[in-house]
Amino acid sequence: MSALTLRLLGNGxxxxxxxxxxxxxxxxxxxxxxxxxxxxxxxxxxxAPQNPYDLMQIDFFDARLPPLSKSMSGMTYWLxxxxxxxxxxxxxxxxxxxxxxxxxxxxxxxxxxxSALGLLAAYARGRLDALIMRIVDLMLGFPTILIALLxxxxxxxxxxxVILALVLVQWAYFARAARGAALVEVNKDYVEAARCLGxxxxxxxxxxxxxxxxxxxxxxxxxxxxxAIATEATLSFLGIGLPITEPSLGLLISNGYxxxxxxxxxxxxxPGLLLLTLVFSINIVGDRLREVFNPRLAA
Amino acid sequence: MTAFVxxxxxxxxxxxFVTSVIVFAGVYAIGDPLEILLPADATMAEREQVxxxxxxxxxxxxxxxxxxxxxxxxxxxxxxxxxxxxxxxILQRLPATLELAFSALFLSIIIGIPLGLWSGxxxxxxxxxxxxxxxxxxxxxxxxxxxMMLIMIFSVYLGWLPSTGRGQTGTIFGxxxxxxxxxxxxxxxxxxxxxxxxxxxxxxxxxxxxxxxxMPLDFIKFARARGLSSRRIVLxxxxxxxxxxxxxxxxxxxxxxxxxxxxxxxxxSWPGVGKLIIDSIRVLDRPIVVAYILVVVTMFITINLIxxxxxxxxxxxxxxxxx
Numbered sequence: 148m149s150a151l152t153l154r155l156l157g158n159g160x161x162x163x164x165x166x167x168x169x170x171x172x173x174x175x176x177x178x179x180x181x182x183x184x185x186x187x188x189x190x191x192x193x194x195a196p197q198n199p200y201d202l203m204q205i206d207f208f209d210a211r212l213p214p215l216s217k218s219m220s221g222m223t224y225w226l227x228x229x230x231x232x233x234x235x236x237x238x239x240x241x242x243x244x245x246x247x248x249x250x251x252x253x254x255x256x257x258x259x260x261x262s263a264l265g266l267l268a269a270y271a272r273g274r275l276d277a278l279i280m281r282i283v284d285l286m287l288g289f290p291t292i293l294i295a296l297l298x299x300x301x302x303x304x305x306x307x308x309v310i311l312a313l314v315l316v317q318w319a320y321f322a323r324a325a326r327g328a329a330l331v332e333v334n335k336d337y338v339e340a341a342r343c344l345g346x347x348x349x350x351x352x353x354x355x356x357x358x359x360x361x362x363x364x365x366x367x368x369x370x371x372x373x374x375a376i377a378t379e380a381t382l383s384f385l386g387i388g389l390p391i392t393e394p395s396l397g398l399l400i401s402n403g404y405x406x407x408x409x410x411x412x413x414x415x416x417x418p419g420l421l422l423l424t425l426v427f428s429i430n431i432v433g434d435r436l437r438e439v440f441n442p443r444l445a446a
Numbered sequence: 447m448t449a450f451v452x453x454x455x456x457x458x459x460x461x462x463f464v465t466s467v468i469v470f471a472g473v474y475a476i477g478d479p480l481e482i483l484l485p486a487d488a489t490m491a492e493r494e495q496v497x498x499x500x501x502x503x504x505x506x507x508x509x510x511x512x513x514x515x516x517x518x519x520x521x522x523x524x525x526x527x528x529x530x531x532x533x534x535x536i537l538q539r540l541p542a543t544l545e546l547a548f549s550a551l552f553l554s555i556i557i558g559i560p561l562g563l564w565s566g567x568x569x570x571x572x573x574x575x576x577x578x579x580x581x582x583x584x585x586x587x588x589x590x591x592x593x594m595m596l597i598m599i600f601s602v603y604l605g606w607l608p609s610t611g612r613g614q615t616g617t618i619f620g621x622x623x624x625x626x627x628x629x630x631x632x633x634x635x636x637x638x639x640x641x642x643x644x645x646x647x648x649x650x651x652x653x654x655x656x657x658x659x660x661m662p663l664d665f666i667k668f669a670r671a672r673g674l675s676s677r678r679i680v681l682x683x684x685x686x687x688x689x690x691x692x693x694x695x696x697x698x699x700x701x702x703x704x705x706x707x708x709x710x711x712x713x714x715s716w717p718g719v720g721k722l723i724i725d726s727i728r729v730l731d732r733p734i735v736v737a738y739i740l741v742v743v744t745m746f747i748t749i750n751l752i753x754x755x756x757x758x759x760x761x762x763x764x765x766x767x768x769x
Contacts, residue, residue, distance in 0.1 A: 173579065285461060289746065290702035292709070293739075300727045300735045301472035377588055381709055384590045385724050400591055404713070407594055408602060408609070416598075419591035427586035434582055 160361055167439030168432060177431035184425055188244040195237035196222060214413050227413040229399075230406060238399055239418050245395040246422065249306065250376035253313035257375075258368050260314060261321025266352050266360065268322070269329035279322065286319035291378055299387045309388050313375045324367045328360035362440040369433035373426045380422055396422040447758070454754050458747045465743045469736055470513050522740065523733025527726070532737035536719055540741070542612060543718030545623055546710065547703040549638035551696065554645035559692070561646075562653020563680065569658065577650060584647030589706065593640040593713040600636060608633050610715035637714040641707060645699055652695055656688030690760050697753035701746040 168174045187194060214227040214235075226235040268279040286294065298312040332338065333356065341351045380397030382388030384404075389395050394402075396418045403415025488496075504512075516522070525532045565577040601609035614629040624630030660666065661684065669679050704720075711720035719738060726734035 285464065288461070288698075288750065289743070290705040293702075293705040293742065296705075296708065296723065296727070297469075297472070297739055300732075300739075373586070377586070380588055381590055384588075385709065385712060387724070387727055397588075397590075400588075400594070404590075404594055407598055410602065412598060415591070415594055419588065419594070422588055422591065423586060426588065427583060430582050430586045431579075 160365070164365065164436060164439060168435055171435055174432055174435035177428035177435075180424060180428040181432060184243065184428070185247065187240060188247045191240040191244045195234075195240045197234050197237045199233040199238040199241055226417045229402060229414050230411075235413060235417055238394065239396070239421050242394055242396040242399045242418060243421060243425070245389065245393050246376050246380060246397070247425070249310060249313075249379050249389070249395065250372050253310045253317065253375040253379070254368060254372035256310070257314045257317035257371060258321050258364065261318035262325040262357065262360070262364055263352075264318070265322035265325025265327075266329050266356055269326045269333055270348065270352055270356065276326075280326065283319040283322050286316070287323070291316045291374070292381065295378060295382060296387070299382065304387060304390055306389055306393055309379055309382060312382075313378060316378070317371050317375060320367055320371055321364060324363045325360055328363045329356050332356055332359045366433060366436045366440055369429060369436055373429035373433065376422070376429075377426050396425075450758055451755055454751055458751045461747055462744060466514060466517065466740065467510070469739055470510050517740065522737040525726075525731055525734050527729060527731050527734075532731075532733040533741070535722070535734065536737045536741050539717060539719045539722050541623075542716060543704060543707050543711070543720055545625075546634070546637055546641060546707055546716060546718060547700060549634055550641035550645060550703050551700055553638055553642040554649050555696065557642075558646045558649025559653050559685075562650040563657060563685070565650065566654040566657025566661075567680065574654075578654070581647040581650045584650075585644045587643060589640065589644065589709045590713055592643060593636075593710060596636050596640055597713070607636050609636070612717055637710050637716050640713070641703060641710045644706075645696075645703065648699065649692065649696070652692050653688060656691060657684060660684050660687050690757070693760075694753055694757050697749060697756070701742075701749050704742060704745065 168178050192198070212228045216227065217223055222234075226239070228234055229238060264279050268276040294316045295312045298315060299308060302308045302311070338351060338355060341355050346355075379388055379395060380400070383395050383397030384401045386401065389398060391398065399418040400415050400422070403411070403413075403418065407415050520533055521531065522533050524530065525535055528535050561577055565574045568574050597609045600607045612624060612630070612633055614627045615624050624634045666679060666683060669683050674683075707716075707718060708720035708724055710716065711718045712724050715721065719742075723735065723738045725731075726738070
């Protein structure tokens, strides 16, 4: 791993990415927002005013309070409470943790599976390539939500099932990008040299080809993490995603939907704004990375 | 040309075949078909009957053949909830979804293309920057939340538009549609806007990219040299050239509109197939799920096929490349 990291730094990819982000004010703001949200998600248990899933800390008499209300014990509910009397801010921080965790995990697993298959296709060529790319074309031909619906309709609900569905939906994007990048690289001299040295295909694939194919994968990865978070939220909102025991932002919004017409706007508006901020800032960073790594677009 | 069409047709059939295998494997082979296909309170006699009618004692390949045979004859099982053939329930609900998807498609074209042209022609200016950031916002907005906000603003606070349902439908040329009555149109506006927002963003990006690719080309310079007005160059020469890729993508995206209608229909209680499938997944009404997936996939493949053929007619280069 450290050798890989060193090579990345040697390639200057990370510094290119960061310099590219910091060259644009918009992308810098979005990047900082992302960092803050990741920080908030990691430290949610310490940042949240209460543990929203510890029944001892929830007072049912505080249910449905608008933002800035005070609790019986003098605590301020900055963003109000939900129908169970939970502090919305706390519930949102915990929801962010779940949403971000599921999105990142699904994104990275899809990256691993997809780029491995994409590199393999480009390196092996021939029948294997044709087979993998046929499957990729088939997957990309259908909208993500339809495939996710199909998978969850078969498998049923559950956190790992949602992650599996997201990976199955997204790996094809990585496979296509990895293959595209690797097809250019595979004919270069260093690959030939590695082959002449008698290195195994696994080593050539992962320690020679992969590092040189990383830029497009990083761009796709950023955008797909945003997509994974949004898709998970959608599935949870529809009631076929994460179970109620692990409330993500999508589920919080879904709870708010029940009481929206009654005028309790804060239960759905605030978690939605948080979800939007998260997805929007990741997408802005991804868009910037695409400009940085694809000079053809920036020209 | 005929060879091209035949080859695409065979490909389409292959995809449909693969999908039917996946659906079969998912619903009939992985899970216990008895548990899936029978209501929880089924009697032993009913179990016996289903086991025999599905041929569960036969090898898997024979079972699949039977499934395919029934499917080709329009028999995809009977819904537990509605107690009707699942395929006819899907077909009953489909027009409402198609109407919604067409409206959204229409909105995304009439809003997306002008904004994309404007952005592409004013590259690097504040206008361009604003439209492009707006388009990122457009596909970052979680579809379901955006729909709720539309309801909150336009139905709850302003009270301009109804929040749920399809409203009154009338008949135009023998087709039942919301376009026939004012009430129907009022009910259609919010769901259509909700469904179209992400597609508007997509059309903006496509149009802008097309403008950027086309503007430096020689025929545009030549048109300028001939003294044509900028307006004519953009609206006739540029637009004509970028329309081909846009139409292709829009055609394919129409299928994804039908899939995404699941979310829109759930929020706005729109009585189409999308709401039906979510309700059916929740109550484990599997025959409906199977019918939905097969019908939607078939539509999808048909649309892609038509788009491909149209594309090859519009742009002969595709045909020669494929040969």
